[in-house]
Amino acid sequence: MEYLFSYGTLQDLQVQQYIFGRLLKGRTDAALGFKKLENAVYGRYALVINTDNHEDKVMGMAYEVNETDLKKADIYETSAYKRQKFSLESGDEAWIYIENSD
DSSP states (O other): OOOEEEESSGGSHHHHHHHHOOOOEEEEEEEEEEEEEEETHHHHEEEEOSSTTTTTTEEEEEEEOOOHOOOOHHHHHHHTTTEEEEBBBTTEEEEEEEEEOO
């Protein structure tokens, strides 16, 4: 099982139903070493940046997902973001969408 950490619109139940065809099972967690920037993408959507300072923390949800779910989320998040794996406060690893600077 994989985890997908959401700090934005993927926490919306209607968005989950639309993208995944179901509601995701998840729990509250935090991404350590990140800061959240509001309205950073297209002037509307949040973005997290990696600060490498574990005192910085972004709260969100860690959702249980499979490979198909991750591919659907990649399409939803567009090329403005890229998916990378990081450790969460709980100790679990999760995929997090960060800025795609490529």
